[in-house]
Amino acid sequence: MAVIEVWKQNLMEQIELIALLRRFFPIVAFDTEFSGFLRFTARHASEEERYSDLKYNVDNLRIIQLGISLFDASGRQPMPRVAWQINFSDFDPGVDSCSSESMRLLKNSGINLQRNRREGVSSVRCAALLREKLFDHHSGSFVTFHGSYDVGYLMKMLTGGKPLPETLSEFVTAASTIFCGRLYDLKYMARFCHGLHGGELGLMKLASLLNVEADGVAHQAGFDSLVIGLSFHKMRQRWVVEEDRDSMILYGLQSTCQKIKNTSSNNPLRRPTMILPPPAMSPPCAFPPRHFSSGDHDGGIRHLLPATPHGTWFQWTPPRYSFPGTGVAMPYII
Template identity: 40%
Template sequence: MVAAGVNGSSMLISSLAASRVEVRSVWAYNLDQEFALIRSALPFHPFVALDTEYPGIVVTSKNPYCTLTVTQRYDLIRANVDVLRIVQVGLTLSDAAGNLPYTLYNDGTFVRYVWEFNFRDFDIDRDRYAPSSVELLKANDIDFQKNKAYGIDSRCFAMHLMTSDLLSLGHFSIVSWVTFQGAYDFAFLVKMLNGDNKLPQTLHEFLALVRYYFGERVFDVKHLSKHCRGLYGGLEKVASTVQVERAVGCRHQSGSDSLLTWQVFYQIASRVNPELINRLEHKGVLFDLALLP
């Protein structure tokens, strides 16, 4: 390996499908070195797209979801996250021009990359899960026995996260976070950062913790898309509408999904509706719990 790059070329994120992108698979044995790489890349790549994978939804509402208040939707999220265990976390770092971190190897190979963290917390023989969700994760190459044997303890991940400069911790931060319907994503991270304790009882307390840990610049692509004519549906649907192709991996793999989330965000921000981000940021409306699944 010759260099880990921080500034990259002017390649647009929408053209990543024509470039080589790798998912850096992170386990307990390489967690330290991968967080060191993230810390070195972060000052030059302050946009962080987040995705999580978890074993489905096990607590449901008796009432139609569309009739629930925002507070009731949070209560449903809390009930699920409190009893579920994380499977994967995906992180994509980028600069404002859409460039990912890269490595230039001795043979001249130029590779951009994203991260996929694999956790040992979920035990399929012990923990609650939705069978259909677990089968879907298995079909997309998630090996639960490998995770159990070699995966990361979420408490160790949380300690690394706390010292990684990714978090705001109540102070000004250069980092902007990007998700797609990200309430579950942030709920799982808040749970980990709080020592695997239960989520706060109230929505107000939860949002306060999201702001404390992740700052004020939290962009939910699902929320942004509702302000753009013709954008609706899940991540795959929105990506197809804005003509973004998945650059690596497949759906329900957190590294791949975090990258697709970033690609869609970048496309909306730079081409579909470039004034939207500044307008919504000025209003402070970046994260919309009313759109939760």
């Protein structure tokens, strides 16, 4: 597995790269890591109580990492087992609220909080890029696992750090707008898949049951996003994904999500157009084979539109990147 670490010095080029690749790999699996929980939700709490705790935690805590993995409808990636891991500088372990148990877990998973503080990305700067490059589109899908907190932290970031909406209904409506109604929560989907324990399992257990193979460290956002994307593909191979049943339903908040979804589906002006994208026909990967070779790069990528919405055709000659331990040099990864 190759995790592309994103810091403030390479943020712009990596977001541009993600935007470019997403034209051919429109399924975005994502995960977040954050500074823990200040309130813990009882197992049998109502959905309103769950959201009250979620809002309190997200409003008062900070995001630490965002993991992104890209797939096409056939489960292919730009490069097998590759993920991006955006490291944020917002969290100051000496000042900000956190839970000690979560801090121990993150440190044991290899997250260097001091380096994040020094070299990480400002969530405000990152949000502006993500809004333009990743969320301001009307195609593709998003995949998460037990994703209410992941959605909450993304929503907080994309709105410039504002508190989450006051009510659960407002939160679900806002999430549906951000993800254009094309969000899948694997933990909820697993309820309808025979052999997956009705969804009452964690991500790594789900991956194990699906025979997902990926090397890495759990509780790092890049690795977890990759496992989410690979698990989604395995589930689609073995069970039917029903758009009306599965899309835009967050585990633990499903009744409210379904209610909002039904209201939206009855309004043709708010009905999402395409949920799961069709398989890519041509080309099967982001660049022609010559762009994957280890030979010299010829420069311009003239068969694709530029990643930026304004501008003319561009000449892009990215440096080479060698994945440690693989002996593989990719000319398009920075």
